[in-house]
Amino acid sequence: MIKAILCVGAGSCLGGMLRYLVYLLTDHLRIHSSWATMIVNIVGCMILGVICGVIDKGGNISNNLRLFLVFGICGGFTTFSTFINDGFKLMRGGEMFYAIGYAALSIFIGLALLYCGYLLGRKI
Numbered sequence: 001m002i003k004a005i006l007c008v009g010a011g012s013c014l015g016g017m018l019r020y021l022v023y024l025l026t027d028h029l030r031i032h033s034s035w036a037t038m039i040v041n042i043v044g045c046m047i048l049g050v051i052c053g054v055i056d057k058g059g060n061i062s063n064n065l066r067l068f069l070v071f072g073i074c075g076g077f078t079t080f081s082t083f084i085n086d087g088f089k090l091m092r093g094g095e096m097f098y099a100i101g102y103a104a105l106s107i108f109i110g111l112a113l114l115y116c117g118y119l120l121g122r123k124i
Contacts, residue, residue: 007064011072019077034086042109044078049114053121
């Protein structure tokens with residue numbers, strides 16, 4: 001049990017650091033932080049899809065590696081709560097059209113990339 005918790009913790013730490021690097025990059029490029037959140041969420045969906053596809057295909061992934069990748073890295077990298085907060089900030093700022101577009105694009109692209117990643121993972 002301790003080993004599993006450490007696997008999740010190590011992956012979460014790495015995922016959080018990667019997410020922060022995306023925020024630094026978008027800030028450096030003067031891109032609104034909502035886009036950084038969308039980027040990490042859709043990329044995270046793709047990564048999660050690949051992992052799940054490999055696992056479902058019968059890929060030889062240990063439980064600890066699965067915990068590290070799925071709950072750790074993907075869980076630490078993606079930011080659903082931040083996604084919701086960014087949408088709320090847009091709504092609160094009177095930008096309802098952008099809030100709806102931001103949410104719809106994040107969900108649609110995320111689902112599409114998760115599916116693509118799943119198919120890719122099944123081929124690995």
